[in-house]
Amino acid sequence: MSLVLDQVSYRYPGTTQGLHDISLDVRTGELVAVIGPSGSGKSTLLKLVSGLETGHSGRIALDGEDLSNKPVHQRHIGMVFQSYALFPHLDVLDNVAYGLKLRKMPAAERTRRAQELLDVVGLGDYAQRAVAQLSGGQQQRVALARALAIDPRALLLDEPLSALDASVRGHLRDQIRAIQQRFNATTLLVTHDQEEALTMADRVAVMKDGRLLQIAAPRELYERPASRAVAQFVGLSTLLPATVCASDRVDLGFAELAAPTGSRRPGAAVHVLIRPEHIQGDPPAGSLNRLTGRAGAQRFLGALTRYDFEVPGASRPFLADSAWPAREAIGIAPEHVRLLDD
Structure with a gap:
């Protein structure tokens, strides 16, 4: 499933700020990281793709299908938030199975699927735990399992590791990348952490003031920045x-x-x-x-x-x-x- 943004622009009501003619593609199974200073438009881009924000011009398409008029629940996109957004009243298994329940999957089948995903993220023995009993890194893996459980056409990661201690981030970063590759998930990652972007992504996009400055493989971006603004921000x-x-x-x-x-x-x-x-x-x-x-x-x-x-x-x-x-x-x-x- 390829994700394509073609000349996407968006303006916050009453301002001139937003996104300006953003064009990029995320190929099937690819992980593209979006980085840039605060206010560059990274999170706005993610919200437009997910459908949490609407009113843009240009085209956002997933596997050739225009998403512009589709509500969030019809886009079949999995999203992992910075805050995890887990339900405290549900145990770990039911958190992972929540999206499957909304899709009216039979109870036995969704339990099997949720348990399978927990095994993949290394939390198979934690199915009956309350989410409050988990560490931050474990909660993030539960959120990832929940996003993957619905077999999404694309995966969006919004600052997934920023709330974690440095000692945890490196290990979990490698786990998320391995799981993403295992599922061949077309993934858009927004992060403020350059090291996270350079080590996880197939390609990295740099944004500033709502504009896309450069998108390239990590080594090319670091060694051959296209402009002074990119050079100042990367490395x-x-x-x-x-x-x-x-x-x-x-x-x-x-x-x-x-x-x-x-x-x-x-x-x-x-x-x-x-x-x-x-x-x-x-x-x-x-x-x-x-x-x-x-x-x-x-x-x-x-x-x-x-x-x-x-x-x-x-x-x-x-x-x-x-x-x-x-x-x-x-x-x-x-x-x-x-x-x-x-």
Whole structure:
């Protein structure tokens, strides 16, 4: 089941805010994560797909069927909310079976189906428990089982892990991804957590101010952001204004760097993007793209230290990751100097 949004726009009543010409597709069995700053339109997008919000222009289609005039219960979409939205008066099994009961499935069959889903999410022995007796991670798995129980045509995940402790999120993230792949569920995930998006998704869509800036595979998005706005939001980096001064050379004002300039002509304004893991500490004297300075603020992260390296004349320090901070110079290989057009 493919999910397609074609030039979808929506405006909140009485404002100019909303979504502007959003076009994207979620292929059958694919997980697409949508990220962006607060107010970018991520949750609005999810509400429009689910039918919880209406009044948009453009087309939203599931397996070729236009959903625009269909109410929520006729879209056959499973949704997992940030708050879990479990029923406290029902036990775990009845929570999972709730959607099947609404669809008038016979009691014995829905019990079998609900138990089957609980086994899949690793909670088969918790069927008779009250939901209040479960941990946050267990409740989230119950919510996922409930969404899958109705055999949805698509699955929507709204910040599914944001309420959980960091120690739980990583493990549950992997479980949700494995279950999604097992069911080949066409899935749209909204999250504010970049790590969650990059590790779980087949592709990641970045939104800002109601617009879709880029959609790409996680590695491509990280290594080749299409714009400065995407580069600033996805991952950590050093981003500095520069000017192309010659073929394969840019001028930062305080230094020149060798970099692949492509077809850009001298005088072209660009921004230089350098990821912290691509900065080499204390390269030999005379090395290409060697910048002298000193290490500033340091943040110990266990296997590595993230630190600022201050270069005289630079408007901001270079952000670097290394086991040991550089003492007097850093170096950047030309292929790791990414240029973004202004």
